[in-house]
Amino acid sequence: MRRVRGLGLPVAWGTVAVTYRLTCPLAHHEGLGARLAGSAVLFAVGTGILLHARRTLLRELREARRIAGAAQGVLLRPLPERIDGLSVAAAQLSADPGAEIGGDLYEAVPTEHGVRVVMGDVRGHGIAALGTVAAVLGSFREAAYDEPDLERLLRRLDRALARHLRDRARTGHAAARPVPPHPVAEEFVTLLLLEIGPDGEIRALNCGHPWPYRVAGTRVEPLARADPLPPLGLFPLPAELPAVPCGHLLPGEALFLHTDGAEDARDAEGRFFSLPDVLAGAVREPPLAPRALLATVLTALLRHAHGAPSDDVALLMLRNDRAPSAPRDGGPCDTAPRAGHPTPCAQPTNQLR
Template identity: 70%
Template sequence: MIRIKARAPTARAAVLPTLWGAVAVAYKFGCPLAQQDGLGARIATSAVFFAVGTGLIFHVRRALLRELRQVRRVARAAQSVVLRPLPPRLDGLNIAAAQLSADRGAIIGGDLYEAIATEHGVRVVMGDVRGHGLAALGTVAAVLGSFREAAHDEPELEGVLRRLERALARHLRERARAEHPANGGPDPDHPVAEEFVTVLLLELDGEGELRALNCGHPWPYVLSGTGVEPLTRAEPLPPLGPFPLPSALQAHPCGRLRPGDSLVLFTDGVEDARDGQGRFFSLPDVLRRAGREHPVPPQTVLRTVFTALLHHTAGSPSDDMALLVLRNDRTTACSHLLGARGSARATTDGPQPTTHR
C-alpha cells in the first residue's frame, strides 16, 4: 500500500501568518492614525489591511504549490513501481508503450500493460480498469502483480488468465471489506461488485506464432508492409469481474508476426475518443499514415498516434488511453534459434499439451 503522509504544520510555517496578524492588530489598536475618522486615515487603514491580506494569500498559495509538487513526486514514484517502463528491446522485439490519463494533471490512469520474456515465450498483457485516475490504481496493481508472477509460473496462457481472475476477485473482496467492514461479506449492491477489467493476453513464441486470450478488450492491429489489419475478428470473452471464466478455456491462434511487422495494442479510450462534432477517432487511418515507410519504429507510431489523438480531442481526452507497440525485429536465423530453444525446453520438461497449437 502506498501512503501519502501529510506533514503537520511546523513552527516555521506559522511564523509569517502570525507576524502578519500581529501587525494588523497592532496597527488597529496601537496606531493613532487608525483611530481617526478622516478620509485619509481610512484610506491608510484599508491599504494596510489589503497588504496584510495579500501577503497571507500569497503565503497560502506557495504552501499549496509545495504540497502539490510533493504529491506529484509521490504519484510519479507510484507509477514507476506499478506501471513500470517497458524495456526498449525484449527477446528480439522492439517495444514502446505509453499512457495518457483523462484526469488533468494526473499521472496514473486505469490502463495497464506489461511485457515479459519467459521460457514459454514473450507474454504481453493489456488491460483497462473500469473508471480512471487514482481510484483505479489498486486494481491495476493487483492485476499486474498477478501477471508478473503467473507469466513465469504457468506453462499455458489459460493458467495465466485464471490467476488474474483469482487475483482480481481477491482484491475486490478485500476492498469491499475495507470500505464496509460491518457487512462481513460481498454486497451485490455495493459499487465494488460492479467493477470489471478488460484483459488481453498475448503469447509470442520463438517462431513468431501468436496465441491470445481476450476478455472484453479491443483486438490489436497488425501493421505490416501491406497495410493495417485486425489481429483477428474472433468474439472475445466477457470482462473479468462480473462473470466467471468458462470451465474450458482455449487460447486463440492468431497467426504469425513476421519480421518487420508490428503489433499495436490499445485500450478502448483510443477508438472511443471524439472530437467536438462527436466523430470517433480512426486509429487504422492514423496507423496507415504512420506505416507508410515499412518497417516503422514503435516510438514513431506512438508519437504519431498520440499527436493525432490530442489534436482530435482538442487536448482534452474524456477517457484514459494506452498504447503498446511491439515490432518483430528477429531475423530468420534468430527465429529458428529461439524456436529450437523452445523445443529443447519442451523435450526436457516432458510432453506438453498440443491441443491449442
C-alpha cells in the first residue's frame, strides 16, 4: 500500500501532461507561444516528479539511519561507567557518513576470572561489516563467562568467526552465477583480548591488533611489545596459545585501547596521527577522567583528519580505581614493583581522575 500511495503523485503529474497534450489546443499549434507553453508544462511535470523522488529517497535514508542506530544500540551497547572497580569510557566513530556504526567492536564484562575485554577491527567498515561484528561480539559475550582462560576464549571466537564466514560463503554461492571460488577468502578480524585480575594482573592475547597504551601519571607507554598473532580468519590458530603477561595495572593507572583507524588517520599532507603524543599532552595537565580524555583524543583526531577519517575508529579506556592492596601481616605486597613505583602498594603521586 505504501508503494501504491507513493506512485500517486507521479501518476497525477503524468495525467496532467497527457491531458494537456490531448485536450489543450495549444499543444497542436506550431507557433512559438505554443511551444513555450508545452515546454513549461513538461518542465513543471519533470520538476514535480524529481521533487517527489527526492522526498522518497530522503525518507528511506532517514529510515536506514534509524535502523543503523538501533543496530548500534544492540551491538555496541553503552558500557557501564564502572566495572568491578574500573572506570570505563568508550567512543566509536564510523568512516561511513551514512552509518552510525562501523566495523570496530569492543566489550568489557566482569567475570569470576577478572574483567575481560575485547577490542577488534573487522576488515572493511560501515554497515557491510555489521554481520561479522555481531558474530564476534555475540560469541564473546557468552564465552567470556564460561571459558577458564584466554586461550579457550580465543578459540571460541575463532570458531564463531569461521561459522559466520562459512554461512556467508554458502549464501554467496547460492546467489552467484557462476559460483565464486573464494567468496570470503580475504575476510579477517584483528582482535585483542585482555584479562585484568582482581589484583590488577594483566594478561593478553593479541591477533594482529595494536597494543594498548598504559597511562601511569604523566607517562604513556605501550602495554607490551610482543609480536602479535595473525588476525583471526586468515590462518588456523597455533596449537599453543600462551597468554602474554603484561604486569599489573596499579591503582590510578589506565589502559587506552584503540583500533588502527586512530593511528592511521592522516592530515592533508599525508602525516599520520600521533596518538602517543596526544595522550602524553592530555595527561600532562591536571588529571582527566576517562571520558574527558577520550573527548580530547577524538577532538584532536578529527582536527587532524579534517573531520573525515578514512577508517572506523574505536577507543576504550579503563582506569583502575580500586583501593591499593594492603600488605599481609606486614609482609610484602602481592604484586611486583615496576620502574617508577618504589613499592607496589604505594599510591601513585599523579593519579588520573
